[in-house]
Amino acid sequence: MKKLLRDPRTLVRDGLDGLAATHPGLLRVEAGPELVVRADAPVRGKVGLVSGGGSGHEPLHTGFVGFGMLDAAVPGPVFTSPTPDPILEATRSVSGGAGVLHIVKNYTGDVLNFEVAADLARAEGIDVETVLVDDDVAVQDSTHTAGRRGVAGTVLVEKIAGAAAERGDDLETVAAIARGIVADVRSMGVALAAPVVPHSGLPSFDLADDEIEIGIGIHGEPGRERIPWEPVDGIVARLLQPIVDDLPFTSLDDVLLLVNGMGGTPLLELSVVLDAANQWLSDRSIHVARTLVGSYATSLDMQGCSITLLRLTDERKALWDAPVETAALRWGR
Amino acid sequence: MKKLLRDPRTLVRDGLDGLAATHPGLLRVEAGPELVVRADAPVRGKVGLVSGGGSGHEPLHTGFVGFGMLDAAVPGPVFTSPTPDPILEATRSVSGGAGVLHIVKNYTGDVLNFEVAADLARAEGIDVETVLVDDDVAVQDSTHTAGRRGVAGTVLVEKIAGAAAERGDDLETVAAIARGIVADVRSMGVALAAPVVPHSGLPSFDLADDEIEIGIGIHGEPGRERIPWEPVDGIVARLLQPIVDDLPFTSLDDVLLLVNGMGGTPLLELSVVLDAANQWLSDRSIHVARTLVGSYATSLDMQGCSITLLRLTDERKALWDAPVETAALRWGR
Amino acid sequence: MAGLTADWARDWVRLAAASVAEHRAELGALDRDIGDGDHGENLDRGFTAALAKVQDGAAGTPGAVLRLVATTLISTVGGAAGPLYGTAFLKAAEAAGDADTLDGPAVAALLAAARDGIVLRGRAEPGDKTMVDAWSPAVDAAAAAAAGGAEPAEVLREAARAAGEGAAATEPLVARKGRASYLGERAVGHRDPGAASSALLLAAAAEAAGSR
Amino acid sequence: MAGLTADWARDWVRLAAASVAEHRAELGALDRDIGDGDHGENLDRGFTAALAKVQDGAAGTPGAVLRLVATTLISTVGGAAGPLYGTAFLKAAEAAGDADTLDGPAVAALLAAARDGIVLRGRAEPGDKTMVDAWSPAVDAAAAAAAGGAEPAEVLREAARAAGEGAAATEPLVARKGRASYLGERAVGHRDPGAASSALLLAAAAEAAGSR
Numbered sequence A, B: 001m002k003k004l005l006r007d008p009r010t011l012v013r014d015g016l017d018g019l020a021a022t023h024p025g026l027l028r029v030e031a032g033p034e035l036v037v038r039a040d041a042p043v044r045g046k047v048g049l050v051s052g053g054g055s056g057h058e059p060l061h062t063g064f065v066g067f068g069m070l071d072a073a074v075p076g077p078v079f080t081s082p083t084p085d086p087i088l089e090a091t092r093s094v095s096g097g098a099g100v101l102h103i104v105k106n107y108t109g110d111v112l113n114f115e116v117a118a119d120l121a122r123a124e125g126i127d128v129e130t131v132l133v134d135d136d137v138a139v140q141d142s143t144h145t146a147g148r149r150g151v152a153g154t155v156l157v158e159k160i161a162g163a164a165a166e167r168g169d170d171l172e173t174v175a176a177i178a179r180g181i182v183a184d185v186r187s188m189g190v191a192l193a194a195p196v197v198p199h200s201g202l203p204s205f206d207l208a209d210d211e212i213e214i215g216i217g218i219h220g221e222p223g224r225e226r227i228p229w230e231p232v233d234g235i236v237a238r239l240l241q242p243i244v245d246d247l248p249f250t251s252l253d254d255v256l257l258l259v260n261g262m263g264g265t266p267l268l269e270l271s272v273v274l275d276a277a278n279q280w281l282s283d284r285s286i287h288v289a290r291t292l293v294g295s296y297a298t299s300l301d302m303q304g305c306s307i308t309l310l311r312l313t314d315e316r317k318a319l320w321d322a323p324v325e326t327a328a329l330r331w332g333r
Numbered sequence C, D: 001m002a003g004l005t006a007d008w009a010r011d012w013v014r015l016a017a018a019s020v021a022e023h024r025a026e027l028g029a030l031d032r033d034i035g036d037g038d039h040g041e042n043l044d045r046g047f048t049a050a051l052a053k054v055q056d057g058a059a060g061t062p063g064a065v066l067r068l069v070a071t072t073l074i075s076t077v078g079g080a081a082g083p084l085y086g087t088a089f090l091k092a093a094e095a096a097g098d099a100d101t102l103d104g105p106a107v108a109a110l111l112a113a114a115r116d117g118i119v120l121r122g123r124a125e126p127g128d129k130t131m132v133d134a135w136s137p138a139v140d141a142a143a144a145a146a147a148g149g150a151e152p153a154e155v156l157r158e159a160a161r162a163a164g165e166g167a168a169a170t171e172p173l174v175a176r177k178g179r180a181s182y183l184g185e186r187a188v189g190h191r192d193p194g195a196a197s198s199a200l201l202l203a204a205a206a207e208a209a210g211s212r
């Protein structure tokens, strides 16, 4: 394995130290337990937003701590949910009296650890609401299963709920807005090459030189079908069709389009994906009103991308456009 | 070769279309010849900044077009300098009466094509100054050779000269500030894996599973030595020592530290590099006053990074901190 | 033969930690096949920590030892297994109460409480291809043995045997909970890692009881 | 035998375009070894465009044809070779002036002007491992042949022969200009792609002259 790291065992911590040094005015990194907290937390009277999960998805979630987005992020070990202790500690750190919202990607580990932490926080008198994000249409959903995974749609939930909290909405309102996003956001991803997991030094699955994997997650899980490589328009159609069918998104809908890189794919290719997605959507009269392109919810050095669509309303547009100042998303200030 | 693209022949154009769709208020993409121009160009009375070069280094330069940075970028084919025609056209498009600065990475092709374009622009009565960026210490410099390559330091030249132009400095002053940056900026890079060039579908050089290449450029050129992989602190020392020796940077200097990803390396690893670089510099009492981490001057999907140091002055800090609004760098508005 | 004491519980933790360490790579491989590959590592981290916690002997009852294990696993394992095993040990500790020793029926009740805790947290049913598929037959076998008057060690041996069979029986199943559920039919043919580790834990409990 | 006309110049472009297309991969491979691999592609693009430009026969003198080639190469090749070859053809066109035909000394003067244009733009000296190392011996050989009273075709054959030898002689050199200069000693043993393509271009010029 070749990676720019000291030791797989200190990878997460070393990365946090780098983040802290880069953004001293924005956030602080705490050590025992490990958390990333907004510099001015707790903000009195504001709903606190906490997210987290396994590491290896940077900038998700640590790069979204700051004004107008998360108040704290709890980074677990690579691809492993954090335990309840740091989640509880983060919840305490950002509790400014107006309650705390937990934004949790729908993986059993994350769900259970956040659940334990929420119970403990409530026992201390902190009002906690939880929103589960499950935007990945590659996974069959059913009430009898673990349900869908939470993937890049989480970025949109964090931005929009963060803006609502920043403007002073109460916990119930912020939670309702976040749940509204979850209801209207869908994603699907493709891998050209699997991530190499630092501890094992091995790719998490094997793809031949001409194969791609459709429907992958962000933890090195294989996807739902393996096909020969094809030009980008075909790949984009394979991602967008199930997304659009699922909600469904229909002609004349206003949408936010997120083209998300998986960590090992450069911006030039993501821009080409964006172009192909725009063409596909415009052929169906689905109107792309907002666009975000970049590597925001990654899977170590996996090559590939995901596409996310969110149905927009005027309120969501306003919250999306509202100022944000974090390591990875910044506009309006 | 597996990449997210339609066809290697349309790659640059498709990427530009994606960029244009993502930032309609910021820039426009012109077709004949291909250019990226700031939406409100030409800005009357402001020095126009033009840069460009082969594509494959995104967001350099196209992602830096906008308020407080470049007025136009001229993207050539992948790794191939543009011809004089689009450079001339860009120069015309951004000429607001106060002259135009060409920021050129020191490669023979770029230098010659910009030179021809500058001659033609001057013949049309446009005042043109040229600044050559040659920050790569991996290459031996001498008056008898092509000299050093321009690499990630170019981003700093574009930002700081862009801020000077935005505040209303005249052409001579902006050019002098840019040349001052060039005099005080140094970079060096490492590759863990070579880029795969779209036209050939082949990696531009071959590295064994446990080898890394020190001193690589941004065009898939091999570097100056090939060594076995080692933990990040060793790699960082191999990059920083020649940088610091060259200027030289000395104890108590204030510096800007840029850790730049090569396209295929995720943010988590770049954050670890940043941490290691901070430690190395702090051991030598070199004071990191500003930090930038991300993939800004890439080499397609090459895995690896470069480190850049710039000696700061109070004026440079102010110009660095000044508002910028481009696709890839944005703060203060 | 006397009931099981706090020393038994400590031995259980020691043997469990050793067994998890020994099978760390194997559990990781099972998890790599249908999950994310960290199950061995997660448990190794947790049981190493639990062993350090219970080692000093301050906890005087089986229930106190198991409660320490529960909180330590919750704080150190993470992933799905952390809260699930943590809750199992917490409920087991509650069932053990402050008794100094546990007889056969008490051991069977403790196992049933642990299983119920897992189900409460994870909402999995038998046949979902999770650790529940090891625990459920184990609880049934333990209850039957205890009802037949078996000693605690025998109750645990029965539970461990049934858990091993239950783990093996997860192989043909499609998963409906946990990460393996994303794979649909592709999970068929693979043993569930959590069921496999549950069988190891119960075998360690039996071994700890048998050696005294 | 008559002097060289505009038709010769058009034939030169046609044969040069064919030769560059034929050796495109080979030039690319030479450039991949010590540069960035695009030399074949850059020239192919440029000469295809130049051929399209001169094909209609509107240009009535060799100088007019060469001027069209120059501006087309400058606008389409890019990289280092675009401005260098563009300047070479521009200076050659200037040397040809508005003459209808070129005799031996005129051809030699045209090649010298082309070489001087390359040196003016690129500031390379002989021995720097660039296209100058093909052009310089070519110019010398052409001058000698013309001074000896050779016909234009013979002057060009001599130039082409010397350019080929000059290109081969770049192999042992360390590069001091262009991308290969970044490699230091590692460039030794590789032929300079621009010198190789220069030899092809001059061979095409000779062939165009010989066939009439």
Ligand SMILES: Nc1ncnc2c1ncn2[C@@H]1O[C@H](COP(=O)(O)OP(=O)(O)O)[C@@H](O)[C@H]1O
Pocket (backbone or CB within 6 Å): A080, A081, A108, A109, A110, C031, C035, C036, C037, C038, C039, C042, C078, C079, C080, C081, C082, C084, C118, C121, C122, C123, C124, C129, C130, C131, C132, C177, C178, C179, C192, C193, C194, C195
């Ligand atoms: N809802 C659930 N109920 C019971 N057990 C579960 C559930 N979800 C997952 N598991 C168990 O957890 C195991 C995986 O644990 P582990 O690998 O540590 O966590 P993660 O999946 O978060 O990486 C699975 O093999 C399965 O036995």
Ligand SMILES: Nc1ncnc2c1ncn2[C@@H]1O[C@H](COP(=O)(O)OP(=O)(O)O)[C@@H](O)[C@H]1O
Pocket (backbone or CB within 6 Å): B080, B081, B108, B109, B110, D031, D035, D036, D037, D038, D039, D042, D078, D079, D080, D081, D082, D084, D118, D121, D122, D123, D124, D129, D130, D131, D132, D177, D178, D179, D192, D193, D194, D195
């Ligand atoms: N300064 C120079 N003077 C003369 N020829 C040069 C100079 N720099 C480069 N060359 C020639 O250009 C060739 C490379 O051309 P090409 O590959 O098209 O451009 P690039 O290096 O920009 O990719 C080299 O092989 C060399 O012969």
Ligand SMILES: [Mg+2]
Pocket (backbone or CB within 6 Å): A079, A080, A081, A109, C036, C038, C079, C080
């Ligand atoms: Mg896990």
Ligand SMILES: [Mg+2]
Pocket (backbone or CB within 6 Å): B079, B080, B081, B109, D036, D038, D079, D080
């Ligand atoms: Mg080139």
Ligand SMILES: [Mg+2]
Pocket (backbone or CB within 6 Å): C031, C035, C036, C037, C038, C039, C079
């Ligand atoms: Mg796991």
Ligand SMILES: [Mg+2]
Pocket (backbone or CB within 6 Å): D031, D035, D036, D037, D038, D039, D079
């Ligand atoms: Mg080249």
